[in-house]
Amino acid sequence: MSEHSKSSPLKMYFGIWITLLLCTYITYKAAFVELGQYNAAVALGIATLKATLVALFFMHVWHASEKLTKLVVIVALFFLLLLLGLSMSDYATRLWS
Amino acid sequence: MSMPTTIPQPVERENYLNKEYGVWSWLLTTDHKRIALLYLVSITFFFFVGGFFALLMRLELLTPAGDLVQADTYNKLFTMHGMIMVFFFLIPSIPAVLGNFLVPLMVGARDLAFPRINLLSWYLYIIGGVMMMHCMLTGGVDTGWTFYAPFSTNFTNTKIVEAGLAIFVAGFSSILTGLNFVVTIHRMRAPGMTWSRLPLFIWAHYATSIIQLLGTPVIAVTIVLVAAERALHLGIFDPKLGGDPVLFQHLFWFYSHPAVYIMILPAMGVVTEIIACFSRKRIFGYSFVAFSSIAIAVFGFLVWAHHMFVAGISIYSALVFSFLSYAVAVPSAIKVFNWTATLYKGSIHYDAPMLYAFGFLGLFTMGGLTGLFLAALGINVHVTDTYFIVAHFHYIMVGGAVMGYLGGMHFWWPKISGRLYPEGWARLAALIVFIGFNLTFFPQFLLGYMGMPRRYYDYSHMPEFQVLNVLSTAGATVLGVGYLLPMVYFLWSMRYGKPASDNPWNAAGLEWKTASPPPTFNFDEEPVVTWEAYNYEELDAPHKREVPVAR
Amino acid sequence: MLNNFPLWPEQASTMAGHVDALYIFLLIVTGMMTLLIFTCLIFFAARFRHRPGVRAEQIEGSIPLEITWSVIPFIVFMVIFVWGAAVYFKERTPPSGAAEVYVVAKQWMWKLEHAEGQREINELHVPVGRDVKMIMTSQDVIHSFFVPAFRMKQDVLPGRYTVAWFRATKPGVYHLFCAEYCGTQHSGMVGSVVVMQPAQYEAWMNGGSTGPLSATGEKLFAELGCSTCHRADAQGRGPNLQGVFGKPVQLEDGRTVTADENYVRECILDPGGKRVKGFQPIMPTFQGLVSEEQLNALVAYIKSISADNSGAVGKTIKATAGTAAPSVQIQSSTQPKAQTNAQPNGSQVQ
Amino acid sequence: MPDSTLVGLHHEEQHHPELLHHFAEPQQQRDAASLGMWVFLATEVMFFGGLFCAYLIYRRWYFGDFGAASKTLNATLGATNTAVLICSSLTVVLAVWAAKTARRTLLLVSLGITLLLGLAFLGIKGVEYKDKFVEHHVPGASFSFDKVPLPGHPGQYANPRHAQIFFSLYFIMTGLHALHMIIGLGLFLWLLIMAWKGRFTPEYNTPVEIGGLYWHFVDIIWIYLFPLLYLIDRHP
Numbered sequence A: 001m002s003e004h005s006k007s008s009p010l011k012m013y014f015g016i017w018i019t020l021l022l023c024t025y026i027t028y029k030a031a032f033v034e035l036g037q038y039n040a041a042v043a044l045g046i047a048t049l050k051a052t053l054v055a056l057f058f059m060h061v062w063h064a065s066e067k068l069t070k071l072v073v074i075v076a077l078f079f080l081l082l083l084l085g086l087s088m089s090d091y092a093t094r095l096w097s
Numbered sequence B: 001m002s003m004p005t006t007i008p009q010p011v012e013r014e015n016y017l018n019k020e021y022g023v024w025s026w027l028l029t030t031d032h033k034r035i036a037l038l039y040l041v042s043i044t045f046f047f048f049v050g051g052f053f054a055l056l057m058r059l060e061l062l063t064p065a066g067d068l069v070q071a072d073t074y075n076k077l078f079t080m081h082g083m084i085m086v087f088f089f090l091i092p093s094i095p096a097v098l099g100n101f102l103v104p105l106m107v108g109a110r111d112l113a114f115p116r117i118n119l120l121s122w123y124l125y126i127i128g129g130v131m132m133m134h135c136m137l138t139g140g141v142d143t144g145w146t147f148y149a150p151f152s153t154n155f156t157n158t159k160i161v162e163a164g165l166a167i168f169v170a171g172f173s174s175i176l177t178g179l180n181f182v183v184t185i186h187r188m189r190a191p192g193m194t195w196s197r198l199p200l201f202i203w204a205h206y207a208t209s210i211i212q213l214l215g216t217p218v219i220a221v222t223i224v225l226v227a228a229e230r231a232l233h234l235g236i237f238d239p240k241l242g243g244d245p246v247l248f249q250h251l252f253w254f255y256s257h258p259a260v261y262i263m264i265l266p267a268m269g270v271v272t273e274i275i276a277c278f279s280r281k282r283i284f285g286y287s288f289v290a291f292s293s294i295a296i297a298v299f300g301f302l303v304w305a306h307h308m309f310v311a312g313i314s315i316y317s318a319l320v321f322s323f324l325s326y327a328v329a330v331p332s333a334i335k336v337f338n339w340t341a342t343l344y345k346g347s348i349h350y351d352a353p354m355l356y357a358f359g360f361l362g363l364f365t366m367g368g369l370t371g372l373f374l375a376a377l378g379i380n381v382h383v384t385d386t387y388f389i390v391a392h393f394h395y396i397m398v399g400g401a402v403m404g405y406l407g408g409m410h411f412w413w414p415k416i417s418g419r420l421y422p423e424g425w426a427r428l429a430a431l432i433v434f435i436g437f438n439l440t441f442f443p444q445f446l447l448g449y450m451g452m453p454r455r456y457y458d459y460s461h462m463p464e465f466q467v468l469n470v471l472s473t474a475g476a477t478v479l480g481v482g483y484l485l486p487m488v489y490f491l492w493s494m495r496y497g498k499p500a501s502d503n504p505w506n507a508a509g510l511e512w513k514t515a516s517p518p519p520t521f522n523f524d525e526e527p528v529v530t531w532e533a534y535n536y537e538e539l540d541a542p543h544k545r546e547v548p549v550a551r
Numbered sequence C: 001m002l003n004n005f006p007l008w009p010e011q012a013s014t015m016a017g018h019v020d021a022l023y024i025f026l027l028i029v030t031g032m033m034t035l036l037i038f039t040c041l042i043f044f045a046a047r048f049r050h051r052p053g054v055r056a057e058q059i060e061g062s063i064p065l066e067i068t069w070s071v072i073p074f075i076v077f078m079v080i081f082v083w084g085a086a087v088y089f090k091e092r093t094p095p096s097g098a099a100e101v102y103v104v105a106k107q108w109m110w111k112l113e114h115a116e117g118q119r120e121i122n123e124l125h126v127p128v129g130r131d132v133k134m135i136m137t138s139q140d141v142i143h144s145f146f147v148p149a150f151r152m153k154q155d156v157l158p159g160r161y162t163v164a165w166f167r168a169t170k171p172g173v174y175h176l177f178c179a180e181y182c183g184t185q186h187s188g189m190v191g192s193v194v195v196m197q198p199a200q201y202e203a204w205m206n207g208g209s210t211g212p213l214s215a216t217g218e219k220l221f222a223e224l225g226c227s228t229c230h231r232a233d234a235q236g237r238g239p240n241l242q243g244v245f246g247k248p249v250q251l252e253d254g255r256t257v258t259a260d261e262n263y264v265r266e267c268i269l270d271p272g273g274k275r276v277k278g279f280q281p282i283m284p285t286f287q288g289l290v291s292e293e294q295l296n297a298l299v300a301y302i303k304s305i306s307a308d309n310s311g312a313v314g315k316t317i318k319a320t321a322g323t324a325a326p327s328v329q330i331q332s333s334t335q336p337k338a339q340t341n342a343q344p345n346g347s348q349v350q
Numbered sequence D: 001m002p003d004s005t006l007v008g009l010h011h012e013e014q015h016h017p018e019l020l021h022h023f024a025e026p027q028q029q030r031d032a033a034s035l036g037m038w039v040f041l042a043t044e045v046m047f048f049g050g051l052f053c054a055y056l057i058y059r060r061w062y063f064g065d066f067g068a069a070s071k072t073l074n075a076t077l078g079a080t081n082t083a084v085l086i087c088s089s090l091t092v093v094l095a096v097w098a099a100k101t102a103r104r105t106l107l108l109v110s111l112g113i114t115l116l117l118g119l120a121f122l123g124i125k126g127v128e129y130k131d132k133f134v135e136h137h138v139p140g141a142s143f144s145f146d147k148v149p150l151p152g153h154p155g156q157y158a159n160p161r162h163a164q165i166f167f168s169l170y171f172i173m174t175g176l177h178a179l180h181m182i183i184g185l186g187l188f189l190w191l192l193i194m195a196w197k198g199r200f201t202p203e204y205n206t207p208v209e210i211g212g213l214y215w216h217f218v219d220i221i222w223i224y225l226f227p228l229l230y231l232i233d234r235h236p
């Protein structure tokens, strides 16, 4: 938080903002193109990109913050994946025989 | 609530108890020690309510026929017993009372990081508790503490939404406690208090907080789903609408399995402190005990579906969860062995806290080892949903966690109240609890393997189960007496107990370096730590104890 | 031997021995562990009790020891895990050719229907020495079918089938419990499993039946109009159902699934969900139009028209007498005698 | 909700802008507040995680029906709302920067615009809810989803029961998200008032900062909700 970067971060903020808007536009358009199973991949991929940008630059995970913040983020995502992954493991294998 | 304010303070020194008087000085306090006492009073209340229900259940089961209460009533009894004991007694017990009191003292801070949030957390607990009591008095709930869908969402006509909301609110209280601990442990340690110098009690609470923070929200949202489905007739878990009732179980146990470690980890922390103090030794394998707490917290999230082996999950998934359940048992094993090894070449004293710690060791080991039976897929099929399960978890939760809690209460009572409890009575109570406990719950293992299903109020079709049930009921009354005793002599000692010195056990740990009871801001001057944890080689044995033995 | 021990449940199925063996192994292992730990505790507590002038010896810890007591328990755990898993897979895989019983659970009773058409309530009659497969579903909430003497338990869920099986080894009457809490009379949802000698069983079997379940299903198949589309001559608008059961089915979306009980059930209740390749989606849903019992009958019928050339498919108890349990002889006519007094739910007592 | 308690904490800070009694130094206090917020956000991840878990499972089971149901949502409004939230995230980050660099006007304007954008989001959401209500797509007794074609399977219709699961999840997920927005609006209104009173300085601006963290988090949730709910199977 005690970031003392000399140059003003405004340029970066606006850059990220434009990127995010562009991404939104791309997801929106891509959804109407037939990509088969890749539709979902594209949509989620872009969403993840956007979320990462927000977290890293708007929430300052990248720059100013110390390791602990990163750790908290990683731990939260890890446990989220555990929840999703392990419960899916049941549903994905129910029909095996 | 104003009860503790009536303690006369012969000691003139100003401390957190005598600094201010009056109801509001308690209800609006932000002092973590006063909040701990508020919690103490409230969880004790809920413990006795839950225990009262347990006694009624045991009385009903005295005879095979359902003669004392109706089926409905019995179903509500075990539901409210389970919910109250889990959510309103055991989960807050050690963290919110002893943890609240001791975490800042042990790390050398003046208070928790967010004192107001701490107070808010108590109020949330009370709001949840009042809702629970209201729900109970106006009809109760009859789903079992597990709320399984679709019974809870579409069939029962009891007050699911209200009970759910009560647990939701209490859950936030638990989250906030965990949040406060994590931030305090990270940010508020006294100079020199490095991570490797933290008492293992703190490590245990740190691990507990991780679970509270990452597990509780999942049950919160699950309760939201159940309430929404029930109140608004949405289709989420209802198979009639294409939903999957097993999904509810996944979400429920994703929290509720880790929650059992919320209950046991703090007790492990307490026992570690007690064993070190009363064998006058540094704990054997400090870093292994510390990291096994974290390992339990993390692995604890990987095993939830071991409650669902016959629920209709994929057998391959069952395989994975069984394997992982064994993985989580390893760090528990490490702890048990390290505690045992700590006794080696110690200089062991048998004061009441140590007796409770011994009780904990034995009963937790037995409860844990029977957990291994349950995690074995082949055996689980036979014993799941029988009294074997009931026995397993009471061994850990009552034999383990409650023993640990009582041990901790005795150990830190001089610090909390500034008075000594009567040692003789305390040893007697420990013995009674131990005997009563085993009498109550050991027969249930046998019952369970013989096939007695749980949540049965009437077993007149199988009268062969009666003998063991009678033993169990007899044990429960003994146990009840065992629990009443400390309640009585703790109250007694607040007025008549001998004043305690600052460090009556000659224990290591920052909390003993301040006055008993501590001043409002814990330390008169900020402590600077230059020694390792458990530096018992520098401390003498407890002074010839001037503890009066009540005759 | 164990059966005379009053604190031990009776062993009356082939699984019971496997489960008990593992249980005894665990008792021994954990017993030894408990003994070891308790001995250490008590010995240390006595030997190293506080003596004036004797100070504790500070010991930091020992990495080799830590490794020993993590690795050895882990190895022991793995033995238990593998053994447990082996028993579980036996418990969970019904042998082919088992006799079939359809179970419908509801608050608070068990409705059981043999493939031959016998219906029972809260009582299940089976012959000794025969594999019996239970195909179970619930009309309302979750229940659980539990027979302690067979060491067998399986939750019974609304909206789908779950399967369990056993082979009784000893004639007698055994407890049947509902083990999953299901509401007010959960503890009243009990019954018994009557295991009989084959000859007695035969006599009981002939006591009353509406004809085999598959025959009921056949009737329904015509009444509900299924047969207008599903014709045996491949001319219908729907697939010919002969020989479908137990075989892989190519779906419209490219997947291949095995046509088991749950698949057939889903086809009837939710035809849109898994559609057979090459057919129009015209099959109407029968959700709400057929009861659980009728569904079972339809499933049994569809199974029966696939049974001729597939050994993997369940058969009626009689048809399998020779194959599944060679040691047991049952002589009987292949057609159960039709009885006029067949109430749908009259449980039959010897 | 914990959020309001953070507000309580700030109250305290105002009375003694320098330092709360139990902290050793301002830096410690700031670090504690920021860590507290991050940890709280981690719990929020798991809170929404339970919903995402349910969503993913049903979406996998009932892909076609979910696609059909998703098509009835207004993707343009959804995309607009995404853009609105992204813009508000920009203003929030500007507000934080303004507070740190003592730019009072920028701070006030940014906070004000954030509030307006938040309201706009809720307004658009309201319009969408209204549409669903009119179309009888709200789960419950009046729910109806008859003869809605399955995307990619001409001549077939979606199963209304499965579509109802989609809408149940849709309302719960967006509803809880909207609840978070409302809490965020309350928080930002309070920040605006405090900023108006000139409480925030380059030395003391933790509330703006952790309020901002919260807002961005709510934004991230929506970033996932948008494609998951609106864009399942859009292509013709």
Ligand code: HEA
Pocket (backbone or CB within 6 Å): B146, B260, B261, B263, B264, B306, B307, B308, B309, B325, B326, B328, B329, B330, B332, B333, B334, B336, B364, B365, B366, B367, B368, B369, B371, B372, B374, B375, B376, B380, B383, B384, B385, B389, B392, B393, B396, B397, B401, C029, C030, C033, C037, C072, C073, C074, C076, C077
């Ligand atoms: C504080 C509470 C607590 C704790 C700590 C545990 C700990 C464990 N539990 Fe328990 N459990 C419950 C509370 C708890 N449990 C509750 C409440 C239920 C029922 C809920 C309900 O349905 O209502 C339950 C149910 C339950 C089930 C589901 C049963 C069913 O319903 O079918 C299972 C299955 O695997 C299980 C397993 C375990 C295991 C493997 C551990 C392990 O963590 C134990 C690890 C400890 C040890 C193993 C002992 C020490 C180790 C040694 C001394 C090592 C040496 C040993 C050898 C080498 C053999 N538990």
Ligand code: HEA
Pocket (backbone or CB within 6 Å): B047, B048, B050, B051, B052, B054, B055, B057, B058, B078, B079, B081, B082, B083, B085, B086, B089, B090, B143, B144, B145, B146, B390, B394, B397, B398, B402, B440, B453, B454, B455, B456, B457, B472, B476, B479, B480, B481, B483, B484
């Ligand atoms: C922390 C948790 C905890 C604790 C401490 C206890 C404590 C006890 N429990 Fe409980 N129990 C659970 C958690 C707990 N339990 C859970 C989660 C379930 C599952 C619920 C479900 O199935 O959904 C359960 C279920 C359960 C059952 C199974 C019910 C069934 O399946 O049909 C039984 C039966 O014996 C039982 C007994 C007891 C007994 C005898 C105690 C004793 O230890 C209690 C001793 C305490 C006292 C006896 C109080 C002393 C007070 C007095 C003597 C005062 C008298 C009263 C007044 C002044 C009004 N419990």
Ligand code: CUA
Pocket (backbone or CB within 6 Å): C106, C107, C108, C142, C143, C144, C178, C179, C180, C181, C182, C183, C186, C187, C189
């Ligand atoms: Cu049916 Cu319990």
Ligand SMILES: [Cu+2]
Pocket (backbone or CB within 6 Å): B256, B257, B260, B303, B304, B306, B307
């Ligand atoms: Cu568990």
